[in-house]
Amino acid sequence: MTSAQPVPTTVNLAITGASGAQYGLRLLQCLVAAGCSVNVMVSRAAQVVIATETELSLPGSVSGMQEVLGRYAAAKPGQVRVFGREDWFAPPASGSGEKAPLVICPCSTGTLSALATGASNNLIERAGDVALKERRPLILVTREMPLSEVHLDNMLRLTRMGAVVMPASPGFYHRPVSVSDLVDFVVARILDHLNLPQTLVPRWGRNRDDDPAGT
Structure with missing residues (x-):
């Protein structure tokens, strides 16, 4: 965790229509377990993806x-x-709302483009x-491959604006044995950047004494 960044009590979480709904849903579980209040925004495309990729089916009503x-x-x-797609009175919609970090997980390339160009066509x-604009933590968990020049340019622009672009690229040094282990790897990195404690994945070097050869 980073000591300079305060531990959030509220986190804004947006789930968009990129593949990888499991990342956003698992992050929601972990944020709740950490005691955070969570303001959730789900795009219409995300509802379709969640129904396709998971056993969870979300109702149409907020x-x-x-x-x-x-x-x-x-x-x-x-x-x-x-909060609904056009709920402009939701806390994340205004700079005078609670100062909470925003995680878009997963973040579609369409949302990436909208953020890079300043579009504000929906609540997310x-x-x-x-x-x-408020210089608050913004984490974008992109999930796309391969990446076009447009995608890369938007990522660079947003990084220069202060966002953290964190592609859903799980590592393997923790020796995953299930899809859940891979999901947890990415979620653990998000929690690190939010300055929230996590026990999903061992810290790098934690097991070094147990396996000096690193095999």
Whole structure:
């Protein structure tokens, strides 16, 4: 963890339509377990991807989605709040709202492009715009391959603006034995950048004495 960055009590989490819905859902569970309040935004495309890639099916209504996600993450009442696509009164929509970091996980290349060009056509894009202009932590968990020049240019522009572009590229040095292990690797890195404790993946070098050869 980084001592210079405060430990957040609230985290804004956006899930967009890129493949890799498991990353966002697992992150939600971990944020709740860490005691954070989570403001959740789910794009329409993300609802389709979640239904395709997981056993979870989200209702169309905001209240129904909030109930399902809260139950999924084992949240306390009020700990997970879901906001609709055009809820401009949601806390993430304004710089005068709570100073919370924003994680877009996974982040589609469409959302990446919107943020790089300052578009604010929906709440997720507006939340990203607010994070950038207010110099708040913004983590973009991109999931796409191969990357075009447009994608790379947008990533560079956003990095220069202060965002952290964190592609969902799990490592293998922790010897994963399941898909869940790979998901946890990426989520652990996100938690590190949020300055939240994590026990999902051992720290680099932690097991060095047990295996001096590093094999």
